[in-house]
Amino acid sequence: MGINERKEREKEVLQKSILTAAREVFLEKGFDQTSIRSIAQKIEYSPTTIYLYYKDKDAILFALHSEGFQLLASKMEVLNLVENPLERIKAMGRVYIRFAMEHPDYYDLMFVQKSPMNKLDEDHEVWQEGMSTFDGLKFSVQQCMEQGYLPFNDVEAGSYLLWATLHGMCNLYDRGRCKVLDEEKSEQIVDLAFAEFLKMLDAFGR
């Protein structure tokens, strides 16, 4: 009989509407203001109902974190069109920074907050979302090394270095550490620093 299946579907609907509400609160009010109670209020259920569909708050944040990676991956798709691996890495950097600037909350959840990572530790799972994205970078770095565009010894270490450079620029900016510069310059520092970054990369691009 299809009753159980109908119920299954109904459960899925509520699970998804919880996630939708969580996303709305998260994007409107930010990480700190995303509480179980505020999500519950949005879907007009009691706070405890949420625990029947998600193990805890971290599970919800992990789901949102995964959404962020899907969004980033979609932005990265255009990079397949770039033939030259060094140019592809440069373009990746532009996409990455643009993503961090346009979706600072998603970015924070994906690369800074500890909450979503707790879920992995509990379930002894691997960080698929992060690994897939990093694989994309590694692929291009590998090509660059083979073609003499980059002087790294180790693909993973080199990829991590490039990633960290962009992450550092975005994170310091997001966390207000650009205050080491005057206000005018603060606003454009990420773009300025990225320009210097490209300069360094080009020094090897023969």
Add this chain to the structure above:
Amino acid sequence: MGINERKEREKEVLQKSILTAAREVFLEKGFDQTSIRSIAQKIEYSPTTIYLYYKDKDAILFALHSEGFQLLASKMEVLNLVENPLERIKAMGRVYIRFAMEHPDYYDLMFVQKSPMNKLDEDHEVWQEGMSTFDGLKFSVQQCMEQGYLPFNDVEAGSYLLWATLHGMCNLYDRGRCKVLDEEKSEQIVDLAFAEFLKMLDAFGR
């Protein structure tokens, strides 16, 4: 009469013992567990007494953040012995990473957490601690540019780039994003990436 002066001194003593207790809790239990009540318990005063000596929690965290910068500055002192500006920058990087690894909580407070920065926004002050440290980097970058060690257009942008690179490596590591690598490699990734970083710097060191 010296009574008022004695009282002044006593107030200062309590203010400092609050900060000491805050530091102890912070270093023992971490940022999240550093609550007003836990600090109060340590000094055996009521939680509200703390508000007679510090405006709010952010003010205490800012004070701890400043301590962190003092500690970092002391570790940076040895760099004055390094004559060559590029070598000095490399050594700065080593000191910076070592500091981040040995004092992850201080590092987080100084460069990641938003809390200490709120104090600046409220009081319309400048970030002296950050600026002083950044000035040290800018000085060496300027020298490197003059002597042809680094190809930057802009001293501040170049300095920010170098800072961001190290910060990114430390922050991604601290926030568990090294999980893109296998466990074995995760542990040494910062050192490995730093080695690649030095390689890139050396490419200009003629």
Add this chain to the structure above:
DNA sequence: CAAATATACTTAACACTGTTAAGTTTCCAA
């Protein structure tokens, strides 16, 4: 068809958090 059970959801509560207003104690000066 009625009783028992399983499902879905809510209420109330616990143990916390930062912060403030009001009340109490302590101490010093007039």
Add this chain to the structure above:
DNA sequence: TTGGAAACTTAACAGTGTTAAGTATATTTG
């Protein structure tokens, strides 16, 4: 000795994540 200022505490507010227990509702079973 009394008045008042200063130092400190109590109680409370409004919020947090989370859990145990209770309540309807719907489904299955006798």
